[in-house]
Amino acid sequence: MAANPAPYQSxxxxxxxxxxxxxxxxxxxxxxxxxxxxxxxGQWHTVIGPNGSGKTTLLTILAGxxxxxxxxxKLFGGDPEACRRxxxxxxxxxxxxxxxxxxxxxWDTVMTGRYGHMRRDALWRRFLPxxxxxxxxxxxxxxxxxxxxxxxxxxxxxxxxxxxQKKRVLLARMLTQEAPLxxxxxxxxxxxxxxxxxxxxxxxxxxxxxxxxxxxxHDLVNTMKYADQVLLLNRSVIDIGPPAEMLRDDMLTRxxxxxxxxxxxxxxxxxx
Amino acid sequence: MVEGFDAFSRNVxxxxxxxxxxxxxxxxxxxxxxxxxxxxxxxxLTAIVVGxxxxxxxxxxxxxxxxxxxxAISHAVLPGVAIAYLVGWPFFxxxxxxxxxxSLGIGAIERHTRLKADAAMGVMxxxxxxxxxxxxxxxxxxxxxxxxxxxxxxxxxxxxLLLTIIAGLIAVAAVALFYKELLLYTxxxxxxxxxxxxxxxxxxxxxxLLTLTxxxxxxxxxxxxxxxxxxxxxxxxxxxxxxxxxxxAIAIGVGVFSAIIGLYLAYYxxxxxxxxIVVVASTLFLLALVFSPRxxxxxxxxxxxxxxxxx
Ligand SMILES: Nc1ncnc2c1ncn2[C@@H]1O[C@H](COP(=O)(O)OP(=O)(O)OP(=O)(O)O)[C@@H](O)[C@H]1O
Ligand SMILES: [Mg+2]
Numbered sequence: 001m002a003a004n005p006a007p008y009q010s011x012x013x014x015x016x017x018x019x020x021x022x023x024x025x026x027x028x029x030x031x032x033x034x035x036x037x038x039x040x041x042g043q044w045h046t047v048i049g050p051n052g053s054g055k056t057t058l059l060t061i062l063a064g065x066x067x068x069x070x071x072x073x074k075l076f077g078g079d080p081e082a083c084r085r086x087x088x089x090x091x092x093x094x095x096x097x098x099x100x101x102x103x104x105x106x107w108d109t110v111m112t113g114r115y116g117h118m119r120r121d122a123l124w125r126r127f128l129p130x131x132x133x134x135x136x137x138x139x140x141x142x143x144x145x146x147x148x149x150x151x152x153x154x155x156x157x158x159x160x161x162x163x164x165q166k167k168r169v170l171l172a173r174m175l176t177q178e179a180p181l182x183x184x185x186x187x188x189x190x191x192x193x194x195x196x197x198x199x200x201x202x203x204x205x206x207x208x209x210x211x212x213x214x215x216x217x218h219d220l221v222n223t224m225k226y227a228d229q230v231l232l233l234n235r236s237v238i239d240i241g242p243p244a245e246m247l248r249d250d251m252l253t254r255x256x257x258x259x260x261x262x263x264x265x266x267x268x269x270x271x272x
Numbered sequence: 273m274v275e276g277f278d279a280f281s282r283n284v285x286x287x288x289x290x291x292x293x294x295x296x297x298x299x300x301x302x303x304x305x306x307x308x309x310x311x312x313x314x315x316x317l318t319a320i321v322v323g324x325x326x327x328x329x330x331x332x333x334x335x336x337x338x339x340x341x342x343x344a345i346s347h348a349v350l351p352g353v354a355i356a357y358l359v360g361w362p363f364f365x366x367x368x369x370x371x372x373x374x375s376l377g378i379g380a381i382e383r384h385t386r387l388k389a390d391a392a393m394g395v396m397x398x399x400x401x402x403x404x405x406x407x408x409x410x411x412x413x414x415x416x417x418x419x420x421x422x423x424x425x426x427x428x429x430x431x432x433l434l435l436t437i438i439a440g441l442i443a444v445a446a447v448a449l450f451y452k453e454l455l456l457y458t459x460x461x462x463x464x465x466x467x468x469x470x471x472x473x474x475x476x477x478x479x480x481l482l483t484l485t486x487x488x489x490x491x492x493x494x495x496x497x498x499x500x501x502x503x504x505x506x507x508x509x510x511x512x513x514x515x516x517x518x519x520x521a522i523a524i525g526v527g528v529f530s531a532i533i534g535l536y537l538a539y540y541x542x543x544x545x546x547x548x549i550v551v552v553a554s555t556l557f558l559l560a561l562v563f564s565p566r567x568x569x570x571x572x573x574x575x576x577x578x579x580x581x582x583x
Binding site for chain 1 (some may be wrong): 274335380386448449450451452453455456458460462463465466467468469471510513514515516519581
């Protein structure tokens with residue numbers, strides 16, 4: 001963990017994510033409406049909003065899987081696709097959005113985080129199967145697994161892990177990418193105290209090394225403790241600012257106010 | 273040009289068959305007996321290649337839940353076969369063109385209209401199939417139609433065999449070279465995009481590969497049954513392992529084994545080759561379903577019974 005301190009200096013720009021006039025829709029129904037905000041590089045940002053308010057949608061746009069109807073996205077001041085191709089964006093999906101039946105081991109899952117870097121390996125090396133790739137990739141993978149304390153389960157099929165273990169594997173995969181920007185969709189849901197601690201500690205260390213963290217969560221207590229900035233989102237940006245201001249009751253009430261999109265009751269605070 | 277290709281393929285196929293027969297010659301007389309005939313030798317080689325190629329691709333089809341798409345493409349191939357027959361091209365080429373066009377078209381419909389994938393497939397591919405049936409009923413005998421629909425591996429000609437081999441090699445090479453991309457895309461499409469891979473290219477590449485495999489298998493198992501070869505080996509393997517490389521190996525094994533045993537059955541009992549191959553594959557699937565040490569029904573029954581006893 002002490003390995004390479006502050007490797008994320010390469011991200012020169014002050015702003016890691018800059019979004020303006022973003023509108024997104026599924027089948028014509030707008031889910032995000034004219035969203036604009038800016039997230040500073042090297043900071044820990046938390047996105048808070050009720051269920052169905054468009055948080056996952058926002059992250060999938062930043063991760064490149066959903067094309068917005070309108071609006072402009074810049075990552076580190078430049079073209080987001082170019083950033084992604086340089087493996088500068090890591091994404092940890094919300095638990096439900098992955099095929100846990102897939103025949104793949106913990107080790108191989110974590111290794112997929114390196115695939116972007118392997119693509120830039122010299123010549124024929126990029127075509128090699130992951131297990132024959134350069135030692136460097138495997139070392140990073142082993143280190144990430146040790147960091148989330150899952151090394152003893154490396155050979156297990158992912159389908160046979162508990163919910164909390166799966167989350168740690170996804171976190172390890174994210175770490176192997178060594179991306180200056182990480183997007184995490186509700187990484188703390190369904191975890192016990194220790195696992196939550198472990199994930200938050202890992203993220204804090206990453207943050208100290210200069211990584212920009214964008215985390216969706218319903219956990220207000222830990223947001224208060226860890227976040228540098230909070231983005232209140234409900235179809236559009238309600239407000240953005242330091243946690244102490246954003247997490248006041250009146251602000252949260254405004255964020256949770258039902259609109260025609262959010263049929264489900266406002267977000268409870270999980271087990272915070 | 274077509275004649276030149278015929279002569280060329282006869283030579284290449286002869287060389288390959290020489291190698292294959294060297295291996296068959298090591299087997300006991302009673303097993304090797306049918307392969308004294310040239311048509312059986314060709315059938316054996318075709319069956320092996322088709323079984324392996326289908327088995328390989330079937331893993332991705334099963335994991336991506338694309339069985340329906342495979343079925344659809346196989347039907348869309350028919351008008352291509354008919355038109356190629358009309359203008360005297362190898363049917364292979366016509367089949368690939370219409371199969372590819374329709375399967376790419378379906379992606380476009382899905383993206384740009386409000387129709388969902390299943391409706392788009394249902395409409396497009398039945399229409400293509402109907403056109404194919406209409407043309408073929410005008411130009412060819414009904415036995416010919418039967419062979420296209422149900423396959424006739426015993427009648428494979430050297431040119432078709434060589435094209436099948438080439439298609440198989442392309443499929444194997446593509447999967448080997450882009451294994452990481454295919455794994456990533458079937459496992460986690462969002463991560464694929466986040467890492468900056470072109471998921472569109474991977475998607476359509478996989479569809480083209482699927483089309484190629486279907487076309488290559490037409491003569492052997494036929495249009496109606498090819499989808500069985502594209503689903504059953506993968507499904508069987510999925511029941512038996514939790515690792516993708518092992519799954520690929522098992523599926524290839526299941527594909528090749530079914531093809532060879534099916535060929536024997538077709539030869540000895542004078543059955544439609546496609547049908548007997550698929551029956552063997554389905555039997556293997558049933559066995560795996562019941563007896564799989566990990567995900568089998570038997571194991572589940574025992575486990576449930578043990579739990580009941582414990583309470
Ligand atoms: N694939 C989809 N197709 C159609 N509508 C969708 C799709 N995904 C999400 N939606 C809709 O978009 C809206 C926002 O969904 P999103 O997943 O972004 O919410 P969220 O803020 O992440 O909620 P949660 O806290 O429950 O995870 C919801 O109303 C949802 O119904
Ligand atoms: Mg969500």
